[in-house]
Amino acid sequence: MSALSREIQQRYSEAFSSYLAGGDEVALNQAYELGRKALADGIGVLDIAITHHNALDAVIECGSALARSVEIAKAAAFLAETLSPFEMSLRGYRDTNDRLIAMNETLGQARAATEAANRELEAFSYSVAHDLRAPLRGVDGFSQALLEDYADRLDDEGRGYLKHVRESAQRMGRLIDDLLALSRVTRSELAREQVDLSGLAQNVAAQLQKAHPGRQVEIVIAAGMVVDGDARLLRIALENLLGNAWKFTAKCAEPLVEVGITSGSDRAFFVRDDGAGFDMAYASKLFGAFQRLHSADEFEGTGIGLATVQRIINRHGGRIWASGEVDRGATFYFTLGDGAAQP
């Protein structure tokens, strides 16, 4: 028991003794006022409750000795009244607890609903993978069969149409594949580990060079970028960002792509190229699925890559943004959230 509680208890006892001995209520009121003030000043409710309890015991003892029921009742009522903050706190705790239980239930229901929705999404993705690609294969395959077996009965225009049919079917095939990749990024568990981002970028760059041996692109990657994240997802993000940089520098004479960390207080990773760039007026559209800022003739693409990257960065608790200028290149910046060891 604290010194303050002891002092209050002392004052209570004295006030009681004097009241029960025939004194007035002033001392009693003063004693309780002290108790109320102590409570308001932050003395523990449990502490004050014990103090009151001890005081009440003393009152009852005195009371039975003196058999003065009216005074005892009055003193007890005082105690009860000063205990009301305690009771209110208790009621507050109980209400909070009830609300927490209710919230937990709601959360539980929401989680069950989310899990059900995820399962549905998975089933949907699965049927997209399986059922939507099959008819496309038919469209593409039989068009090719026509081109092979009946080419002599079609003129150039007819053959041209069939080529368009095939191109469209193949494009839709790529769209479906990219959509699936996007949904997979959302569905898969985030497995955090230490990831050598520099090494990963080197790897992706080497892969790009191998896939496009005819292109000469200088890729400069800062060394020692190590983060805490999901290696598989970060690889997909880098593949998209570096793949874009590679693609949009196709018309540059000596393309340069850089991967690094910004200096200054707000440090972020970046992937910068000096390629086609984009108009900042459309920056908000960059990360939307199916949003494209270039025509398919100019640069091939499905418009799902950056949406996928954004989801990956968001899943890491990070942020992604971009700056650019038409024909002056583009820079994509990203952070990986507090959980990731920042450079």
Place this chain on the structure above:
Amino acid sequence: MSEKIILLVEDNPSDEALTLRALKKNNIGSGVVVVRDGAEALDYLLDRCSDAADLRAMPQLILLDLNLPKIDGLEVLRRIRADQRTRLLPVVILTSSGEERDIVQGYGLGANSFVRKPVDFVQFTEAVRQLGLYWLIINEPPPVSWH
């Protein structure tokens, strides 16, 4: 020359026609048996070929789709591997799905290979050509009297 049979398990008529076309174009179309669902596939493999004399009619290669009516492809594969007469048959899963789950389950049940059908028919034909070349010519099949 003994006929080398391919058992094509495929329910989609377009895919069937395209696969047959791709096989034919690569001169491997002669001994293809087509069944259109999982039950038919099991009937062919486990009922018709139950006598030792019929073992020669066993396919040298099974091209198995996964999404099949009645009995799905993975279950067909499980029963092929569970039966003494068919457990060693080369099975190539040839499907639209590229889902990791299907690939893992397919190999887990003992698939010899997993091939995702490309949408591009030129690529598809090339995939079928390589499959035929590998499994019918390069690969040494399990002997006829293995059990």
